Amino acid sequence: MTEKIITRFAPSPTGLLHVGNIRTALFNYLFSLKFSGNFILRIDDTDTQRSKEEYTNQIIEDLNWLGVKVDKIFKQSERLEIYNKYFQDLIDKAFVYKCYETPDELDSKRKRLVARRMPPIYDRASLFLSEQEIKKYIDEGRKPYWRFKLSGKRSNFDDLVRGEVSVDTSAQSDPVIVREDGGFLYNLPSVIDDIDMGVTNIIRGEDHVTNSGIQIEMFEAIGKKPPTFGHHPLLVDENGEPFSKRNSAASIKGLKEKNFEPMAVNSLNISIGTSIEVNAFQSLEVISKELELSQLGRAPARFSMSQLFKLNSNILSRLDTEAVSERLNSIGAVMDEEIWEIIKSNINNLPEYKNWYNIVRGSIKVDDLDGDFMKLALDLLPPEPWGDDTWADWISKIKESSDRKGKDLFLPLRRAITGLNAGPELKKIILLIGYNKVKNRLLGN
Ligand code: GLU
Numbered sequence: 001m002t003e004k005i006i007t008r009f010a011p012s013p014t015g016l017l018h019v020g021n022i023r024t025a026l027f028n029y030l031f032s033l034k035f036s037g038n039f040i041l042r043i044d045d046t047d048t049q050r051s052k053e054e055y056t057n058q059i060i061e062d063l064n065w066l067g068v069k070v071d072k073i074f075k076q077s078e079r080l081e082i083y084n085k086y087f088q089d090l091i092d093k094a095f096v097y098k099c100y101e102t103p104d105e106l107d108s109k110r111k112r113l114v115a116r117r118m119p120p121i122y123d124r125a126s127l128f129l130s131e132q133e134i135k136k137y138i139d140e141g142r143k144p145y146w147r148f149k150l151s152g153k154r155s156n157f158d159d160l161v162r163g164e165v166s167v168d169t170s171a172q173s174d175p176v177i178v179r180e181d182g183g184f185l186y187n188l189p190s191v192i193d194d195i196d197m198g199v200t201n202i203i204r205g206e207d208h209v210t211n212s213g214i215q216i217e218m219f220e221a222i223g224k225k226p227p228t229f230g231h232h233p234l235l236v237d238e239n240g241e242p243f244s245k246r247n248s249a250a251s252i253k254g255l256k257e258k259n260f261e262p263m264a265v266n267s268l269n270i271s272i273g274t275s276i277e278v279n280a281f282q283s284l285e286v287i288s289k290e291l292e293l294s295q296l297g298r299a300p301a302r303f304s305m306s307q308l309f310k311l312n313s314n315i316l317s318r319l320d321t322e323a324v325s326e327r328l329n330s331i332g333a334v335m336d337e338e339i340w341e342i343i344k345s346n347i348n349n350l351p352e353y354k355n356w357y358n359i360v361r362g363s364i365k366v367d368d369l370d371g372d373f374m375k376l377a378l379d380l381l382p383p384e385p386w387g388d389d390t391w392a393d394w395i396s397k398i399k400e401s402s403d404r405k406g407k408d409l410f411l412p413l414r415r416a417i418t419g420l421n422a423g424p425e426l427k428k429i430i431l432l433i434g435y436n437k438v439k440n441r442l443l444g445n
Contacts, residue, residue, distance in 0.1 A: 167213020273301025
């Protein structure tokens with residue numbers, strides 16, 4: 001029997017998820033979908049100072065909005081007993097050791113090494129303390145913190161994205177796993193959860209490659225086979241800068257509030273830097289069939305807002321009337337099918353509809369009209385009834401009577417009639433706006 005695939009996304013609830021974070025979530029979710037597996041959301045909230053319930057709720061809402069279906073949710077803060085059990089086992093087997101240095105002492109050690117151009121690796125001094133020295137520290141009121149003892153060997157693994165990877169654990173400090181206040185740091189609880197939840201595949205950003213090398217030693221210390229890892233290149237913005245939790249413009253919440261279609265966000269996120277062509281996908285199921293982690297590029301993937309607008313526009317133009325009505329209601333607008341049909345291929349984002357609704361059904365004010373040209377256009381404006389040929393007839397008459405053509409001819413008319421420099425075909429728009437309003441707009445009223 002083949003093993004059931006279990007993946008997980010493990011955000012810390014210390015800020016809003018951004019497009020870079022959800023890239024990791026999507027890779028894991030799509031991988032589980034592709035192999036009919038399960039997808040777990042694990043909230044890494046052991047840092048009680050920085051973790052916030054509101055962010056946890058927002059993460060759940062964001063994933064839901066994107067269409068990522070979570071099979072199970074776990075919070076690390078509710079699993080401390082389990083971590084302590086495994087931790088005790090590591091103590092018993094001497095895979096971990098107590099340390100007594102203060103943060104200041106560690107810092108000066110680090111600085112001394114750096115000054116001598118040596119790698120700032122922890123020297124394991126606490127491993128060699130005598131009983132008296134330890135007693136002295138304890139009497140001084142110092143509380144021990146704990147480190148995991150790395151083997152000093154190379155930790156090798158076959159990465160789903162990068163192929164053969166080798167992490168030299170002798171180039172790393174023994175990781176601190178428990179703070180002096182007894183709180184767990186990231187590495188060990190992550191390994192314990194991955195074991196406990198039967199995670200088979202861990203896909204995450206390439207900033208975690210070294211952690212994976214370290215965690216493999218923890219899996220082995222606990223006596224478990226490590227899962228399969230895959231590290232994807234990180235997402236960067238148009239300027240090549242990484243996304244940050246502090247930049248709310250690229251947050252999923254922000255994109256939702258700007259009325260982007262979730263599948264536009266998903267489609268772009270998953271097609272940049274992968275072998276998947278940029279395309280407005282209908283569903284995550286469809287994307288999952290195309291995803292091949294081994295085909296991911298190695299360069300950082302660039303997320304561009306202009307591409308997002310394009311995909312969004314593409315998806316909007318293909319939505320059925322019911323779906324559009326629903327979305328319009330949610331932004332306080334009313335569906336007008338005539339308007340929608342004409343503008344749907346010309347808008348990047350749903351709120352633009354409101355503007356077009358106003359242009360067609362409401363009133364606008366345009367300044368700086370070219371009075372003489374408007375007067376000429378008005379004189380030649382065909383009388384009602386109007387039909388499909390009205391625009392062409394009108395334009396050819398204006399052309400005959402003026403020396404204008406191209407942009408000089410169309411742009412002033414477009415501006416006068418719609419107030420904008422671009423938009424859907426005027427041939428169609430004028431029929432919706434109607435004779436009286438067009439006349440008034442040419443007059444500047
Ligand atoms: N909370 C960690 C992070 O957000 C999880 C990393 C992981 O194990 O996937 O970076």
